Amino acid sequence: MKEYNFEEQELINGLIEIMPPEVSVETLEVISYKESSYPLHCFTIGSAPKGAPTLLLIGGVHGLEKVGTHVVISYLSFLFEQLKWNTDLQKIFQNFKIVAIPMVNPVGVAHNMRSNGKGVDLMRNSPTEAIDKSLFLIGGHRLGNFLPWYRGRKKDPMQIEAKALCDKVKSIVSQSTHCLALDFHSGFGLKDRLWYPYAKTSTPFSAQNQVEKIQALFDKTIPHHIYKIEPQSDQYTTHGDLWDYLYDWKEENHPRHNFIPWTLEMGSWTWLKKNPIQLFSKLGLFNPIKDHRYSRTMRRHLLLIDFFSNITKNNEVWKK
Numbered sequence: 001m002k003e004y005n006f007e008e009q010e011l012i013n014g015l016i017e018i019m020p021p022e023v024s025v026e027t028l029e030v031i032s033y034k035e036s037s038y039p040l041h042c043f044t045i046g047s048a049p050k051g052a053p054t055l056l057l058i059g060g061v062h063g064l065e066k067v068g069t070h071v072v073i074s075y076l077s078f079l080f081e082q083l084k085w086n087t088d089l090q091k092i093f094q095n096f097k098i099v100a101i102p103m104v105n106p107v108g109v110a111h112n113m114r115s116n117g118k119g120v121d122l123m124r125n126s127p128t129e130a131i132d133k134s135l136f137l138i139g140g141h142r143l144g145n146f147l148p149w150y151r152g153r154k155k156d157p158m159q160i161e162a163k164a165l166c167d168k169v170k171s172i173v174s175q176s177t178h179c180l181a182l183d184f185h186s187g188f189g190l191k192d193r194l195w196y197p198y199a200k201t202s203t204p205f206s207a208q209n210q211v212e213k214i215q216a217l218f219d220k221t222i223p224h225h226i227y228k229i230e231p232q233s234d235q236y237t238t239h240g241d242l243w244d245y246l247y248d249w250k251e252e253n254h255p256r257h258n259f260i261p262w263t264l265e266m267g268s269w270t271w272l273k274k275n276p277i278q279l280f281s282k283l284g285l286f287n288p289i290k291d292h293r294y295s296r297t298m299r300r301h302l303l304l305i306d307f308f309s310n311i312t313k314n315n316e317v318w319k320k
């Protein structure tokens, strides 16, 4: 089967070409869709042993929110270029790792769909059920893939893409003691929101205390940061959230592990407000279209990712 050719895949192939020796890449899965194949790539940065603290960077779970994939690719390219000459940075990666999956849902990204090729919303696809009442449809449903936010059939296994992500996270958590994840999305509200679990309930999750420590450090270190930090359930409650599922899995299997998954929800309504014509394009609802706004978005989150790298490495300040 021939590999489907599209912009984001080309950007990832470009990253593979400029990989420095500290970086390796693996194909977690190859998805087939309408006579073409779509590889699901995962980069590991750093030669650190398996137990090293790890920062996970995830993009493109929702294919339409391409900006997430672009932010992760931009960061990797920034890192790969620096690793070629910055010897201090090379040393950091001797006992710290970044694992990046820039495009979890390549079929969705290629064809401008929120869901995967089977019409399933991957962020509603885990077996986790919401405890608090979730919004009709948006919170996830099993009516059918003719509607967005479809969870898939109850008895079916998780979708290939969702399972590949979960298996990777589980293997990292099983082998380490500290892991933070940043999953890049877009589309909700005017502000850039940094969400932590749960999506299923407004009952606080067990790492609330650690989140508060990280937030206090973030506010002190970067006092002018732009992010609104809150549990996801402050905005809405959903079924099937992959990070809820992974967090609960961690609690059951590795209760002492320090794992906190975060989601960056880039507020796309600002892009709409400044350029209302975007309202008429499906991609424009979720992505910055004008060149200068695109460049600014790519730069805007470098500091956030840097902070998360540093806080993952220096975990004594927030661990239990």
Ligand SMILES: [Zn+2]
Binding pocket: 062, 065, 185, 186
């Ligand atoms: Zn999303």
